[in-house]
Amino acid sequence: MSDSVIEKKYLGISVSDGVTGWHMSTFYLTCVATILLGTFINAFQPFLFNEIMHIPTLEQGVVSGKLNFWGEMAIIASVGFWGAWSDKLGRRAIMVLGFMLVAVAMYLYPHAKSVNELIVYRVIYGLGIASATCMIVTLLADYAKDINRGKAAGLQGVCNGIGAVIALFVLLRLPAVFQQQGMSAFEAGTQTYLIVAGFAVAVGLLSIRGLKAHETVVHEQKPSIFLLIYEGIKAAREPGIALAYGAAFVSRANLTIVGAFMTLWLSNYGTQEVGMTAADALKKAGIIVAIAQSVALFGAPLFGILTDKLNRVTALLIALFITFVGYCSTYLVSDPFGGGMLVVVVIIGLSEIGAIITSGVLISQQTPAEKRGAVIGIFNLCGAIGILVSSVVGGYLYDNWDQSGPFVFVGFCGLVVFVWGLIVKNKIVPLN
Template identity: 35%
Template sequence: MNEKLGPIELAAGISRFNAITYFYACFICIGVLAGMNFIQGYILTEMLSIPRSGQGTISGNLAFTQEIIAIVLVALFGMLSDRIGRRPVMVFGTLVVSVGFALYPYATSVTELFIYRAIFAIGAAALSSVLAIIVNDYPQEQSRGKLISLHSVLNALGVAAFATLLGQLPTVFTNSGYDPITSGQYTMLFVAILTFVSGLIFLRGLKGGTPEKHHDKPSLRELATVGLESAKNPRIALAFGATLLARADVSVNGIFISLWAVTSGTALGLSAGEAIKKVVLVIVITNLLSIVWAFIFGSIIDRINRVTAMVIAMALGTLAYGSMYFVDSPLNYSNLPFFILISASAIGTVIATSSLIGQEAPIRQRGTVIGVSAFFGAVGILAATKFGGQLFDVMGPRGPFLLIAATHATLLLAAITVRIKSPGQFFERTATETEEPS
């Protein structure tokens, strides 16, 4: 008999301890990955003394480098997780991320910063791939929307927690008598140690093994072919496009809200540390309130056609990111409703995308299909950060957000087309899956 965790029915072979460990991973890993972007403005300003006029481009190029690495590796990590299991890839990614995070504040030049970001990126690619796979491994189909919603809620809580941690700790160390550079180093070392310990927790708590018995493992050639062929399914193709956008949403929010705060803080006479501390309230409130929408939307998704859910998510995103045209600064708290809206939109896009691709991906090659999806996500971040960074410096801080609004509008039209021509089925009409996930 399959186990349950509250209202969530777990897939065959998944224990409550496995699920709880994964939920901890959702909180920690996404918080750390988002935290790298959040602390970027502090690193450039206080530790490397980069002029603010060039910070948008450098931040975009750093993220661009990370996503080039992700594009090369993320689908490979997906295939690898089908071959050797989810757990070893997850542990590897966590440990490499901790090393990258520890090295990052010791960069003495922009070149070194790129090298350390590349190390971080290898681990981030592994984590991004496996997190997206496990969220579809662990639930039974009728609980997929609920588990993905909880996954997204914990992501939001992780982002809020690490924004608070990374926003407050440098000031705490500075007030204790340390200079800004040492304060930044101690802050990031603390997070690196926490990440390393988390990797050991994953080694103990995540389910081991592979999705199939050893003799039934798909070949690498078969996995690669399936990943490409799956795009012929219009719903999977839509999910690939939406994954591109979902990752771009999160990346733009993580990089450019804090960078916008540092830029605005200069005009107000605030140091980078003070501006980051002030914008923490915006990050925390928006992520906490977006949780409400995550629960509501996750419940809705389990009751409606999942392409319809995608239409809803794309429409909300077009409205939310388009409204950023009217925002002057994230440090002006009267603009808080706009930031709440984009945070809710981002979490809704993630939920809709994960639910659709989890429903449509073949069980035996799920890791590969989701790995290809993660590849598209990496392309989305690459484009959003590269062009977003340039738009930030040329058009002003609103530029990256308006780019995302235009992309949402394009995918809204695509989602409507798929809903009309190839809507698929509600999961209740499909056979119940039986699988041995890892």
């Protein structure tokens, strides 16, 4: 097979000119890594709170909300700049910087002596994960042609599922393995964070060689960063982009709420109601949450095909309705280790991946190439705001109302955007 043919197709996906199989493979590796890192930092928090920092159980919901709040503040402050800078400096440079910042945060995390110090490290993480996440969405639009963008996003969803499953099935088991070898809880936790930091560095270094180099346009005067951000905000006048921004609010909140509060809910139930050790409860929680991510893994190709076959707004509406049903159903769960929870997490897994894929493909379809970095930067900003709001509201509801509170809140947010989508559906004209 000639190089020209390889450049045009990757696993049946039509790719843009100059994009090779190596570029696509590295891109999908960064998808695995980004979700792995994002899943791990939230899912591992119960062990950090209980075994390393010894935070009282009654305070953990608020602390988790604070960490998400300040992490998302960092994302909100930076994500528009990451997208705009990527238009000037190149996607690869921003992606590599993101993984290095995440690695620094992971190394420092278990050494925090107070919640305030932990918040500082979470801000560093937020800056890094913002740049990586922003580049994932931007590179998908850069690399895959619109005709197969749903399929490309479906494969991205598979990679997301793989990353989450590795985090939940492998990384969350490491403390128990290390403790069986004679390490203390602190040593086991620190070693786990160190391994994850090393992984982030490795992926960052591989991205230097594997992602497509930035193509500088000679003698072209580039617009300023602030002008690019303004263009991304102004683009919301187009109803399809505005709806995608709203969907980003819900889809990013989906992923974070599951990582931050589902594991916390299950872990605390295991230690307080069942009498498990913190390591065993975390392992059990990881298995249940991993079911949701496994469903997402297998559901990703389905939503990828669905997004290519149906009107892309229709596909988004389906995902949003599933979000409403799945997340609000958590209120009906009385035994989080029972069969009812398994049904709920299956629905949640479908809604997670469905919202991510359909919103990402819709924003790619509606965005002109010359403004792509800036628009997708604002798209990710809306996702960050979704995480911020759901973390603060969710943390309060978790501690003061019900442990299903964060999920019910996100479910109703999904319903609001679903109704919005029904209203504007016929006003949206595909750009690409």
